[in-house]
Amino acid sequence: MKPVDPRLLRYAGAARAFFGFGAVLGLAQTACIVAFAWLVSSSVVDALHGATPFGWRLVALVAVVLLRSVLVWMMEWNSARGATIAKSQLRQQVLRALPRLGPSWLSTRSSAAVTTTLTTGLDALDVYFARYLPQLILTALATPILVAVLFLFDFASGITVLLTLPLIPVFMILIGWATQTAQKEQWLKLGRLSSGFLDVVEGLSTLKVFGRADRQVTRIRSVTEEYRASTMKVLRLSFLSGFALELAASLSVALVAVSVGLRLVSGDLGLGVGLFVLLLAPEAFLPLRQVGAQFHAAADGVEATEEVFAMLAGAGAGVAVAEGARDADGTAGSPTGSRADGRLVVNDLTVMYADTAAVRRFSAEFAAGQLSVIVGPSGAGKSSIVAAMLGFVPFGGSIELVGSGDSSERKASMGLTARPLGRADVAWAGQVPGLMAATVGENVTLGSEHPSPALVTRALALAAADAPDPALAPSNRLGVNGAGLSGGQAQRVAVARAIYRALERGCRVLVLDEPSSALDRETEARLIAGLGQLVADGMVVVVVSHREAFRAAAAHVVRVGAPIAARTVTPAAAPGTPTGTRRIAVR
Structure with a gap:
């Protein structure tokens, strides 16, 4: 010593x-x-x-x-x-x-x-x-x-x-x-x-x-x-x-x-x-x-x-090590308005844990105004991709925002811009809700300096948590780790917290990791409809999911761990989601 x-x-x-x-x-x-x-x-x-x-x-x-x-x-x-x-x-x-x-x-x-x-x-x-x-x-x-x-x-x-x-x-x-x-x-x-x-x-x-x-x-x-x-x-x-x-x-x-x-x-x-x-x-x-x-x-x-x-x-x-790991870089723009040219570009992403590669040379684009879903078998690296987007792990390659939220004057003078994705740009809900011993409203507004009751109500509605259930009322007080809620209820409150952050702080990207794993089909459909409203507002929405409902509603499906180099997806219509055929490159 x-x-x-x-x-x-x-x-x-x-x-x-x-x-x-x-x-x-x-x-x-x-x-x-x-x-x-x-x-x-x-x-x-x-x-x-x-x-x-x-x-x-x-x-x-x-x-x-x-x-x-x-x-x-x-x-x-x-x-x-x-x-x-x-x-x-x-x-x-x-x-x-x-x-x-x-x-x-x-x-x-x-x-x-x-x-x-x-x-x-x-x-x-x-x-x-x-x-x-x-x-x-x-x-x-x-x-x-x-x-x-x-x-x-x-x-x-x-x-x-x-x-x-x-x-x-x-x-x-x-x-x-x-x-x-x-x-x-x-x-x-x-x-x-x-x-x-x-x-x-x-x-x-x-x-x-x-x-x-x-x-x-x-x-x-x-x-x-x-x-x-x-x-x-x-x-x-x-x-x-x-x-x-x-x-x-x-x-x-x-x-x-x-x-x-x-x-x-x-x-x-x-x-x-x-x-x-x-x-x-x-x-x-x-x-x-x-x-x-x-x-x-x-x-x-x-x-x-x-x-x-x-x-x-x-x-x-x-x-x-992680170039994208920033606490608050860039200025988040308004989540509303036309931003059809904005997209999140992941290029040659590699995530290593010790000597093991969880993700190797992954590339994909997630455009604003469409629901994007990442699918793949367990252990393929989906959660590692999300961790890299959030800057939680060192990674190789780049994760950038292209054009999203720039003013028309800036676009005219500089062209379509690209910059590394920062944490101020992302709202996120993980697989574990991580709720506190507080009211539902306090859990939703976690980190907010000036909580808005109206925004809490809207976030809960978009997360399919607006049913007349006393357990989901903003004033309902939860126990430690969200005691008092079922698994599906806790999951929706966590999604509402991510949506609240995106709406309040103007985050350009919303990332959800298995947001409907504990939901029934009817509630899952309501959640997808709520996300469709955010998609219609021009937000980049990326969902990691094994559920068929999300794959069917997605305009953009990225398969991780697949041996194919490209695939064509013809999505079903979803509220606020443009339909059509898109080709997705996955390396």
Whole structure:
């Protein structure tokens, strides 16, 4: 483990202020330590020589003690403040990074593990800031200064301290190697415990149906026991580490004390200098000894920050690789009006997951004013194409908007324009509704700064969710994950949310992934009719679906994973959908 990860200073600006103010406090504390040792030793010598100790030295000694107490309190305040702000900054950056990482990244990780990292894991930074880093600051500042003062007053004691001081870091390194594996294992088991418990809670109804709920008690108990054993192993190593460091420090101070005692007896060293050295020697070892003792207490926080830094680095890399992955580029135009010349062009799209190609050299065009449907067998890459359109995965090739929404003046001066598709251009509903514990209206207007009740009503109507069903009323309050709605109802609310975004923000492209998989034929027909109205307004509507109703209503069908190079589609008439024969090139 690095003493201080430089990425902490980059991602959490509060850490820089913490170190700056902590350095000032550390220097002040060091001055108080030296002043205290000198005042005590000189007062004792004066008392032995018959001088009254109740002079200015005693007043100064009380002042130094009070000042050091205040400095210790300020160091604790600085630590608490730095930890609180740093945790907040890291959490905010991760929450901003998660949309850039996208669902494809989250699908490869346990949501419980990510949640544990951002909650319990980052909360462990309190110990890291409160105990570990202050001692690290004192080690970097106080220890060299105190050793220099010892050299100045007693060269022999300074040499002894300088030679024995490296024993503590050597023990820290040896014990750190032994405990690193145990600490990582403990953190992984905490993630397994969190994920396992969440899986059981989410799948409890299924487990009850198949009579396997009782077995999960044994499984959870087993995982909990593993975590307990791992934690106790880390604690045993921590106590062993503390014992070894204390022993090394005590023996080092004992060497200084024996040397000072022998020279005091022989008369080679004055009493005042000897007392001064004996008081300073333990203080020179204390910060480094405390760093070793708090090393294990800070391990959870450091492990959590490693996960956080990996998320932030992954988000940065994803944006750099995927040219189309933009949070909000371009200005979305109005969704209404004539835009028959606008189209979404996908050219040589390739999506790779590790060394596996989910999509290879896919090309297609999706024109405004017609319903486009992507079909193909499961695993052919349909969802990966959608993820690339949304900028959720790195991809090769290009995804561009051509001509859509440009003003007549711009078209006249620049011709038909093309630019990369940005997230501000797309409204989307995935296969999982992803509803919140809120009203139906609040779920539909998610992300809207100025929600419009009229627009909510229209979006629900276009999504075939306007039936006189109390469950779909905008004021109806849902439970966690949309509890209170059936699968089909939740699906339609998610589609209404995408439509609301498209209408409110003027998104030029609407992408729906299996929007009718849980719907009956009548409701599906109403949904297709609602999408037909958006198509008639000139929006690019792309639907991924296995349903025959969508294929029949589409003016443009793109088959993914088909061995043919082209096919001809003669679509059935659909509301707001132009009919005719179109040839589709698929590579």
